[in-house]
Amino acid sequence: MEPSAKVMSLEEITYLFHHIFLPPKxxxxxxxxxxxxxLLLDRVVELLRDFSHHAEPHDAAVLTSALAMISRLRGICELDGGVNESQLKEVFSDLDFEGENHEFGASNAGILMTSIKDAIQVESFELSPLNKPAMTTIGRLQRVFPGPGLAFDRATFKEPGFQDALGHTFA
Incomplete structure (x- = not known):
């Protein structure tokens, strides 16, 4: 074990097991x-960093993007489960770079923001299905991700107060 590695409790290990491997029960x-x-986000970031050193060069861009998104998500999470609005605003300011993806999430939902050409595209998703389809579907439940989306032109996104209002809404 590494000298700086944190020893995890049984409860922490069980939580990670349930949220990473999704066992049948x-x-x-x-x-x-x-x-x-x-803790889960920290471990994912750590493991993505380690894995990126062993990945093929053609996979580097995907790993870099995934690592950046998960790191940003971790950066806006507060210990009480809330969203750090000031960190979220910093992430918004990074959206000026075309092609950048930013992901924000909660327990079973998330928002993916992508900078494309002259717009900021916002897509939402919810992982948990509604009860009725889950209970009444025969066979496999089909889901589509991401869910509803919209786009803001950059001028609107940069208007005074817009990012503050958006960050407050997300938080």
Whole structure:
């Protein structure tokens, strides 16, 4: 074990196991824990960094993008499960670079923001299906990701107060 490696409790390990491997028998109650979510994000960032050193050069761009998105998501998460609005505003300011992807998420939902040409594209998704389709579908439940989306032109996105309002809404 590395000298700086944190020893995890059984509860932390179990939480990570349930959220990474998705075993057939999951807990039947809400086990959400904001601190464990941060632990999960920290581990994913750490492992992506380690993995990127062993990846083929043609996979480097995908890994770099994934690492940047997860790192930004981690950066806006607060220990109480809230969103750090000032960090979120910093991420918004980074959207001026075309082709950049930014992801923000909560327990079973997320928002993907992409800078494309003269616009900021915003797409949302929710991982948990609605109860009715989940309970009444025969066979496989088909889902489509991302969900609803919209786009802002850059001029609108840069208007005074717009990013503050958007950040407050997301938080």
């Amino acid at each position: 999951l807990p039947q109650s809400d086990e959400y824990n904001a601190q464990y979510e941060i």
